[in-house]
Amino acid sequence: MPEDPIDHIDFDDLNQKAISKPVVSHIYTADPSAHVFNGTIYIYPSHDIENDIPFDDLGSHFAMEDYHILSMNSPLDKTATDHGVALHVKDVPWADKQMWAPDATEKEGTYYLFFPAKDHDGIFRIGVATSSSPVGPFTPQPTPIKKSFSIDPAVFKDDDGSYYMYFGGIWGGQLQRWSTGSFKAEGDGPLFHLPGDNENALCGKVARLTSDLLEFAEDAKDVVILDEKGKPLLAGDNERRFFEASWMHKYKDKYYFSYCYAIGDNPYGPFSYAGRILNPVVGWTSHHSIVEFNGKWYLFYHDSSLSKGVTHLRSVKVAELIHDANGKIKTIDPYK
Numbered sequence: 410m411p412e413d414p415i416d417h418i419d420f421d422d423l424n425q426k427a428i429s430k431p432v433v434s435h436i437y438t439a440d441p442s443a444h445v446f447n448g449t450i451y452i453y454p455s456h457d458i459e460n461d462i463p464f465d466d467l468g469s470h471f472a473m474e475d476y477h478i479l480s481m482n483s484p485l486d487k488t489a490t491d492h493g494v495a496l497h498v499k500d501v502p503w504a505d506k507q508m509w510a511p512d513a514t515e516k517e518g519t520y521y522l523f524f525p526a527k528d529h530d531g532i533f534r535i536g537v538a539t540s541s542s543p544v545g546p547f548t549p550q551p552t553p554i555k556k557s558f559s560i561d562p563a564v565f566k567d568d569d570g571s572y573y574m575y576f577g578g579i580w581g582g583q584l585q586r587w588s589t590g591s592f593k594a595e596g597d598g599p600l601f602h603l604p605g606d607n608e609n610a611l612c613g614k615v616a617r618l619t620s621d622l623l624e625f626a627e628d629a630k631d632v633v634i635l636d637e638k639g640k641p642l643l644a645g646d647n648e649r650r651f652f653e654a655s656w657m658h659k660y661k662d663k664y665y666f667s668y669c670y671a672i673g674d675n676p677y678g679p680f681s682y683a684g685r686i687l688n689p690v691v692g693w694t695s696h697h698s699i700v701e702f703n704g705k706w707y708l709f710y711h712d713s714s715l716s717k718g719v720t721h722l723r724s725v726k727v728a729e730l731i732h733d734a735n736g737k738i739k740t741i742d743p744y745k
């Protein structure tokens with residue numbers, strides 16, 4: 410049964426109106442990080458699974474155990490190819506459960522899969538696994554990245570050859586528990602350590618990676634998002650402040666940090682809030698990536714339309730994304 414109050418949704422009608430169909434429907438997939446390697450699009454998604462864990466604010470029912478890599482010859486293809494299990498939690502010595510949103514990159518013929526998971530103490534860390542193939546299988550490092558925490562890694566390669574990881578997510582993603590620099594116990598619940606409405610919002614994080622891409626080259630820094638007055642967004646600005654699901658792309662020499670999206674002049678920001686990429690989708694989560702292919706830009710995203718609204722059973726979709734003449738992104742409505 411769906412956990413959200415969505416009984417009123419006519420899913421036949423919604424699926425008719427949807428601008429895109431799931432790229433695979435034999436498994437549930439979410440949190441798509443798309444990249445073009447050797448002319449092919451590879452999608453690194455979460456692999457959502459059915460389970461009996463009750464819905465809670467920690468996202469415990471997002472109990473994913475492995476990753477499947479998908480590929481497409483073109484975003485215009487109706488379907489993607491599933492290359493099977495590329496990494497399973499049982500093969501990662503430090504990880505216990507909840508293999509959430511991953512990302513990948515390539516350097517000198519080696520492919521790197523970055524992934525968050527809860528360790529044996531229930532703390533989200535970010536790990537890395539390597540392969541000679543973009544679809545794996547991937548061999549994990551024995552320990553997580555030192556000083557990594559929280560969820561949703563997104564790795565961006567800049568034109569100078571530097572690689573940066575953006576990451577973080579509040580609530581179940583535990584970012585709020587790290588606001589003093591070390592992990593704080595849960596206290597009165599997952600929301601206990603969040604700032605008040607008039608305090609600065611918690612920020613996503615960024616760290617440059619070492620040249621072997623296996624560690625942070627520096628302590629993670631805040632990705633500060635500014636409002637129209639040049640002030641950091643406040644925690645109570647729920648429509649605009651950071652929540653989770655970072656991505657970075659570069660367009661005409663500007664750096665676009667996206668969850669909503671904000672534009673800056675360098676990989677560290679600050680970034681000025683610029684708007685929304687995607688209107689709300691069916692399902693409690695929204696997570697995307699943006700990639701250029703043959704001169705056009707595409708948004709990979711997910712929704713819960715195939716599962717008829719089950720929050721933790723999502724499907725990856727793709728739609729064209731337009732930057733206008735001023736570099737603003739045209740907001741996509743997932744259902745016409």
Ligand code: FUB
Nearest residue numbers: 455471509510654694696
């Ligand atoms: O898939 C689990 C979590 O849900 C991701 O890490 C978040 O971005 C949200 O999509």
